[in-house]
Amino acid sequence: METPKRRSWAEPYKIKVVEPLKMTSREDRKRALEEAGYNTFLLKSEDVYIDLLTDSGTSAMSDYQWAGMMLGDEAYAGSRNYYNLERAVQTYYGYKYLVPTHQGRGAEHIISQILIKPGTYIPGNMYFTTTRLHQELAGGKFVDVIIDEAHDPAAEHPFKGNVDLNKLDALVKKVGADKIPYITVGVTVNMAGGQPVSMANLKEVRAYCQKHGIRVVYDATRAVENAYFIKTREKGYADTSIAAILKEMCSYSDACTMSGKKDALVNIGGFLALNEWDVFEEARNMVVVYEGLHTYGGLAGRDMEAMARGIEESVQEDHIRARIGQVEYVGEKLLALGVPIVVPVGGHAIFLDAKAFLPHLKQIEFPAQTLAAELYLESGIRSMERGIVSAGRNKETGDHYYPKLELVRLTFPRRVYTQAHCDVTVEAVAEVFARRNSIKGLKMVYEPKYLRFFQARFEKI
Ligand code: P70
DSSP states (O other): OOHHHHHHHOOSSOOOOOOOOOOOOHHHHHHHHHHTTTOGGGSOGGGOSSBOSOSSSOSOOOHHHHHHHTTOOOOSSSOHHHHHHHHHHHHHTOOSEEEEESSHHHHHHHHHHHHOOTTOEEEESSOOHHHHHHHHHTTOEEEEOBOGGGGOTTOOOTTTTOBOHHHHHHHHHHHOGGGOOEEEEESSBTTTTSBOOOHHHHHHHHHHHHHHTOEEEEEOTTHHHHHHHHHHHSTTOTTSOHHHHHHHHHHTOSEEEEETTSTTOOSSOEEEEESOHHHHHHHHHHHHHHTOOTTTTTOOHHHHHHHHHHHHHHTOHHHHHHHHHHHHHHHHHHHHTTOOBOSSOOSSEEEEEHHHHSTTSOGGGOHHHHHHHHHHHHHSOBOEEESHHHHOBOTTTOOBOOOSOOEEEEEOOTTOOOHHHHHHHHHHHHHHHHTGGGOOOEEEEEOOSSSGGGTOEEEEO
16 A cells, blocks of 8 residues: 555645546547547647646646736736746856746747758757757757667666766767857756756756857756756765755756746746847747747746746645656556556656557557557547657658657656546546557558648548
8 A cells, every 4th residue: 555655745725726637428529529530639628527638737826926917917028927038047047147938949949040050960958849849940860869778668777867968079070069059958957758858957958058169958847857957866866855956957058948837837928038238139049039028038927926836836846746756656557557557657647558559550540549549439638649650750851750669658747736636537548558469550541741740631441
């Protein structure tokens, strides 16, 4: 029995407002799934029972954040809430300059356009879909420099998100440091399973890049979750606060892009934060073209206030322990049932290993897409494909990328679902697991040009 563990992550809040969930019948779900072309992104939220599609913009705001919404200063220029957000970013992340954006990809667009010249290379600890696309649109080429363990769902490594310095060095030797404007370091690494990077590795990357004149840009979207893993797994940090760990992490970088929709507990918002004045100036120039004036970046004043307050709450120890504790709770239950998942369990989600779950399907029969569809059919639980569909095609050859990881992500919004919802989720996965041998694959019948996973359509083989 897991009595002591359960207590340790009990939610550090009580529920003040509730939103009813709708139950659906298998018949309803079968119809909804066919209408959605077997793509969970195309389901109507109304047809979903427990929504584990993403932790992005789906978290519950606190009463403190909602109160802040009423204090929105909706002036076009120089909103009070912009300055509050700037102060929060400086206090908790430690960067000097702030450019608000409507969400993470807005920041990725700006930094990519400023720093990437055609024919350059951008190393990173595994790709992320939107990040890599913005790098490619700017004329750069993404190069994966994550450690090998990250590509193996079963490899136990406490910091599977680490950068492999040998891979980075090989790239520098091959193309020359002057062809590498920056390295992107995701903390944590979403596509690897929410895996963290160690402080030691961040320091090494910093030292190496400084020597070669390469900037370090973090994707800080889930940096607070990364800080929690440093605290609990890395020697020397057990007694350091999450806030102090976060700030130390960021001190080893020049800038970060951020989707506030994750760690920062808001439904919309993001930012680019930097230390270099010149790059900041250019970013401020660009933001007015694509997002909005540099003191709102596509956000309402109230959105910026909610994000400023969300940042403050995100680093609270009780919050982050419960947040990751909930994910670990589900992971432990699934492991006990023998369900193949990515280990160690990451920060924001459980990742089912679809290749091991459905070994009779070829990768081109879309095992992860299939599994996500079956889980929905079984239970009304919505998850997300993170495999060959998400990986897309090689721009030069036009072939599918065949990623080693073929995963289904059960992503947990922050402060939204209860332990009973977690139990129902485990039961639903177990039911699909029990009938896994009879599950047939899918074929793609519509493929969009960019970020195809969002809108692609499939049919049963
Ligand atoms: C998810 C969301 C967003 C995200 C991220 C990391 C590590 C940047 C962003 C972009 C939403 C999503 C995005 C693309 C495909 C599927 C889902 N991740 N970096 O669910 O931020 O969405 O605010 O523009 O995880 O993982 P934004």
